[in-house]
Amino acid sequence: MTAASVSPTPGTVPPGTPLLQVRDLNAYYGQSHVLHGVNLHVNPGEVVSLIGRNGAGKTTTLKSIMGVLRSRTGQITFGGQDIARLPSHKVAARGLAWVPEERAILGTLSVKENLELPPARSGGWTTERAYEAFPVLRERGHHPGSKLSGGEQQMLAIVRVLRSGPKLLLLDEPSEGLAPVIVQAIGRIIAELQREGLSVLLVEQNLKFATRLADRHYVFVDGEVVDEVRREDVPARQADLLRYLSV
Numbered sequence: 436m437t438a439a440s441v442s443p444t445p446g447t448v449p450p451g452t453p454l455l456q457v458r459d460l461n462a463y464y465g466q467s468h469v470l471h472g473v474n475l476h477v478n479p480g481e482v483v484s485l486i487g488r489n490g491a492g493k494t495t496t497l498k499s500i501m502g503v504l505r506s507r508t509g510q511i512t513f514g515g516q517d518i519a520r521l522p523s524h525k526v527a528a529r530g531l532a533w534v535p536e537e538r539a540i541l542g543t544l545s546v547k548e549n550l551e552l553p554p555a556r557s558g559g560w561t562t563e564r565a566y567e568a569f570p571v572l573r574e575r576g577h578h579p580g581s582k583l584s585g586g587e588q589q590m591l592a593i594v595r596v597l598r599s600g601p602k603l604l605l606l607d608e609p610s611e612g613l614a615p616v617i618v619q620a621i622g623r624i625i626a627e628l629q630r631e632g633l634s635v636l637l638v639e640q641n642l643k644f645a646t647r648l649a650d651r652h653y654v655f656v657d658g659e660v661v662d663e664v665r666r667e668d669v670p671a672r673q674a675d676l677l678r679y680l681s682v
């Protein structure tokens with residue numbers, strides 16, 4: 436293979452190129468048109484949040500990026516390469532990992548089996564690393580996934596996808612319904628992952644959690660991005676952000 440034919444590895448994109456770029460994304464459930472020209476990007480090493488009220492289109496955006504929702508138009512590039520036409524398993528193979536709101540874990544298998552099946556890819560998180568990050572998972576190693584608390588299931592869902600060694604982690608409301616101490620533990624891991632160079636696209640309704648972690652925020656209203664707020668502007672824009680989220 437010649438050097439020219441080698442695909443650029445996502446994460447080693449030329450300086451200034453976003454890791455993920457979404458342009459003019461429109462998405463549909465049957466006749467229902469729910470995303471109306473969404474534009475957003477995530478730079479290498481950034482944590483970016485999507486915030487907005489229930490039904491604003493945040494989850495649909497993640498599903499569209501992952502190729503789980505196929506009924507959509509627009510451009511989606513990862514590492515500068517078009518991924519909009521790829522089936523979801525090929526999107527995942529490029530280095531995107533999605534933790535859905537419903538926390539996809541294998542409920543009948545033990546925590547340990549959840550962490551070992553299939554085996555971690557090279558460069559991905561090992562079972563030992565998962566146990567170091569969340570020691571409670573070691574203590575619960577032989578419990579079936581379905582018997583874990585909501586917080587333990589969220590931790591397990593996150594470390595499961597990290598076993599593939601992704602470049603971009605898509606998290607859908609990781610703090611939802613969890614006790615403050617668990618939310619803090621998950622926040623610490625997200626910050627640690629960012630320090631290691633992982634990029635994160637985070638859907639959140641918990642503004643405190645989102646503003647503590649994210650470098651930038653996209654505000655969704657009725658299937659559109661209506662505002663973008665940088666970390667340094669959050670204090671001055673706090674009232675606007677609260678208004679966007681209030682029902």
Ligand SMILES: Nc1ncnc2c1ncn2[C@@H]1O[C@H](COP(=O)(O)OP(=O)(O)OP(=O)(O)O)[C@@H](O)[C@H]1O
Nearest residue numbers: 464467469487488489490491492493494495496655
């Ligand atoms: N499977 C579906 N079939 C039809 N409509 C759907 C489906 N899933 C979501 N919708 C609709 O699409 C719109 C966007 O929903 P989406 O779940 O993306 O919003 P969200 O911002 O993630 O909010 P939430 O936090 O409630 O999930 C809403 O009007 C919702 O009712």
